[in-house]
């Protein structure tokens with residue numbers, strides 16, 4: 001009995017000491033730094049309850065704070081700090097600096113890889129992702145997958161169908177083709193399951209994937225975490241099988257045909273030269289392939305799901321894009337990347353679809369490497385810093401008639417040509433050294449798949465379907481399931 005009392009009082013004292021210690025550290029930190037403004041939050045849990053109360057959509061809450069606090073603000077949760085940037089100039093100032101270029105770890109991914117190191121993908125970003133993904137032309141591969149999608153749309157024979165899973169399979173095939181050299185059938189159950197897993201991972205992460213950068217929350221045994229863990233594990237299991245097959249078939253004498261083989265080649269070269277393999281390990285390969293697969297599947301599939309929905313919602317705009325395609329390309333061939341500069345309305349419409357759908361809520365955060373200054377404030381080392389992309393793409397202070405779908409928004413009034421400078425404010429692919437390595441591939445996919453489908457079909461929604469751009473908010477904002485018809489064009 002006495003031992004129990006002593007143990008309880010010892011525990012209480014320890015917990016109280018920790019809390020008081022934590023509060024003193026926070027107070028001293030506040031005094032030492034001129035921190036950005038932001039919601040007050042509670043001791044220890046910070047803004048956790050406000051963010052999870054369900055009173056507001058997380059994205060709406062972040063945008064309300066942007067209105068209240070301005071270009072940058074800070075909130076915290078369980079000791080992890082987040083700074084949100086709501087200004088194009090500040091995004092550029094911050095992410096051009098190497099001090100902002102660490103990436104916050106996505107903790108459940110570390111858990112699945114059983115590792116604590118967070119910087120594994122840095123070296124490979126330079127070596128393989130950039131050389132293979134960034135500098136190659138994937139138009140033929142994308143066009144081949146678009147052809148399968150056309151066949152699939154045609155097979156619906158004008159009945160109503162939900163195109164989203166087919167779009168996912170098309171886009172997933174492009175990236176798996178590049179990474180693994182193999183593509184899959186639309187009815188391959190394991191592959192369709194993989195695409196669903198990728199969708200689930202993004203949905204579960206939520207805007208900015210905030211909760212998965214906070215150790216206490218990422219490892220809590222909640223239902224949502226279990227679903228996310230299962231999705232991450234499902235993807236890793238699929239990858240493990242692919243990597244195993246590659247290892248068995250790999251021959252160092254052959255020219256590498258895909259990214260996995262290129263990686264194995266580099267690993268084999270290093271081993272042959274008896275030098276340190278560095279990041280060229282199986283673990284790292286798995287991480288990198290996962291990064292590219294996840295980054296490559298969800299973003300492009302979700303964009304295209306919105307693009308087709310908007311075309312069906314705005315039939316006049318769809319007809320205008322088709323008229324331009326017919327005039328410039330004709331009916332005897334499909335559009336190709338080299339036609340882009342002659343298709344200003346199509347280009348501008350596609351970017352407006354991007355702006356209007358508010359694809360990314362908050363871009364995956366960077367992490368500060370040391371104490372830094374930004375916008376007149378101090379940002380301590382280890383702070384997560386994210387771009388509020390939803391704000392940048394929809395704020396009335398940045399876009400005229402921001403709530404309206406204006407397809408020619410990106411056409412220069414004087415020249416009548418599409419002007420890419422007009423879209424700079426969207427910072428779709430990020431800024432600085434950690435800019436998206438898949439930008440060129442993504443732009444190819446969006447152009448080719450969008451124009452090929454509109455060249456071949458007219459998309460329509462069932463009569464009376466309400467027009468909306470409200471979808472489901474995860475790391476990306478994706479449309480709720482919808483049905484369209486795809487009427488073949490003559």
Ligand code: HEM
Nearest residue numbers: 291292295296299300363428429430431434435436438442
């Ligand atoms: C519409 C399509 C896409 C959009 C809007 C998009 C956007 C972004 C953004 C905003 C970032 C963060 C940049 C930063 O932190 O500064 C990013 C990172 C990344 N993206 Fe994309 N992306 C797209 C397509 C792709 C594709 C097709 C791939 C794969 C080939 C890909 C792979 C990645 C990877 C691996 C990263 C992390 C890079 C790093 O940590 O350094 N993305 N993307």
